[in-house]
Amino acid sequence: MNELSQADEQAALDSPSPLRFEFRGDGMEYFKIWMVNILLTILTLGVYSAWATVRNNRYFYSNLYLDDDNFRYLAEPMQILKGRLIAIAALVAFTVTSQIAPMIGLGLMVLLLIAIPYFVNQSLAFKNRMSAYKNIQFRFKGSYGEAIMVLYVWPIIGMLTLGILYPLALLRLNQYIVRNSSYGTTPFTFEATFGDYGKIFLTMIGAGIVLAIPTWVVMVFVPSLALVVPVFVAAVYFGLIVFFMVKTTNLFYGSLALAGHGFDANLQIGGLAKVILINTFLTIITLGLYLPAAKVRMAKYICSCMLMHATGALDSFVAAEKENVSALGDEFGEAFDVAV
Template sequence: MTKELHNELYQITFAGRILEGFNDAEVRENVQALFRISDERTASLFSGATKTLKSGLSHADALVYHERLTKAGADVHIAKQPAAAVNPKPETDGAQPPAPSDAEPATTATPTGPQQETPLEFTGNGREYFGIWIVNILLTIVTLGIYSAWATVRNNQYFYGNTKLDGASFQYLASPITILKGRLIALAVLVVYVVLSEMYVEAAVVFAIAFIPLVPWIMVRSLRFNAVNSAYRNIRFDFQGRYGQAFMVAFVWPLLNLLTLLLLTPLVMKKTHEFIANGSRYGTTEFALKADTGSYYRFFGKGLLIAIAFGVAAFLTMRYVGFTVGSIIAAAGYLTLFGYFMAGISNLFLNAVHLDRHGFESRLQPLQMVWIYLSNSFFVVLTLGLFTPWAKVRMARYRASCTAMMVSGDLNHFVAAEQNRTSALGQELGDAFDVDFAAI
């Protein structure tokens, strides 16, 4: 490749024409599927006017886009981007770009340039989710719990699908049948344990002890199942944490923490965050936790000072002023600590996570978290649980509004490279162990 090709930027243009051997409806459907755009935007692309589908591309990337769109039947062209055109907005801006073909050689996923904040967005609403939520509950009751696997998938698909980054939604791809199988296995194990407990206490104890080594394995399988069934722009996530690391997180570090009278609590949390972050993948690119142990100790140290301050104030107030006022101060202290840790742990984790040269930023506010939690709880109780969908949507919207990805260079370029590198990789989804285990 010449030096000129390295320096020039290129764009993909399209005038609505289709290639010989394709019909108009077929090409429209292919292009719409590739870019994930609406019927109106698709119609605009085929209006006959020349449109810029993608700009700011290297020559190699332009060839990738050209080949994929040509295979879809679109008569697209590669053109040098005019020097005067500074990042012109493409017609498919914010839409899903087409993935490179399996045969195309990989392009680098290393982004360049200054970091730009790309905010997360949640577009769901309570009334829409209420329809899904109430149907899930009713069908789960009618089917004696069997439908719960389908309910889990529908819930996750709704929240994933309404969570967007750079204009593209996340995807949840798990099969309800797989989840149901996992739950039936867990139920069978529980039944065996209960029967043994009633008939043979010694056998139940042996069974429980024998189950302990399975806990780290279940942790790893659960994290991997959730990861590989999550995707962004058709690229699956993955989790490659090892059994030994899970064993340390589940048993060794907590035991050492107890032996040191909880002095290792910040370190234990850091080790847990490292296990989750460092084992996670987006396609073939590894996540990494870049945080020093001191930041965790400072975080917990501030929490301890807050607890001590409110505790002393509540104690002195109860003794010299009155029990009622002291109780109010104690409750205020509890809520302050609750908000501090609820928001702070998420901020601590996400602000330390990196994906190649991309970073993340979380700006959750403790007081806002407490207000949302308390008001949600009040309305859920007041409505006998019917406000639950609005409560979940409200919290999801706030969390998304405070979260952003710090993109170094072009995220589309990074995604295109990942699609190229992972296109030939098979995915072993494994068994479903939807056990709650997360960093935040």
């Protein structure tokens, strides 16, 4: 009897338990930060923008909770500023050179295209390393070759196949981001398939065709309603965009796992559309002043739809991961401490 009780307890510990993500930010609180950031950025001719970025990110990270612990953003403003100064210097050099010597400018454009995959890898590595949960940082180890494939090769293949392989291009991009990311030393996995993304694209195409037919009929046979058509088309496009956002987001997080711990997202088309429409309307009538509250509203909605299915106690997994990270040490040098 005692053995059965112990077995039941172990089974309960091993069974997935849902942990809900929660965003605890406040629109008015963030509005104050946002306003100060804008004013200081203007007064310093843009120099303060690096500090503004850090303040914004720290606010959203620190108000994002999982299992009653919040995330942390670790970057310092000078790291962001260095990266931006490098980018501005490169842009100025490219612009001036293109005006003086167009052929050299063309060569620099080719070099930029070659360098973009490297910059993307560096940017993702920096972003992950500057993100932490329970004092453990995230990591990213994507290769230059993988970046070339997902940024150039797969999108071109999708275009050459008239969009048939665009779902595969999106799948490869998400695989590249997720499978090269880790929480400490534990890698994430991504189990979505080409078929999963293909269904989303086929549904969108089918819905577009079905809705295009009555639109054409109205335009040809009922000219008096022609003025209504643009409104209807805009509504259809909006609906398809929201559908795509909801389905791809739910698929992305539903296919994500971390050492047996699963994730889930249950965004609803109506719910997301409502948030977008309210945010857009209030931002317009307030001449942009509602934008901070709009960001908070969106963050609250998305987090309310997301879960982590923890297998066993999450604290036990984190404690073991801390030991692994301590044993591994910090293999990243100072070169990775600049935002690119």
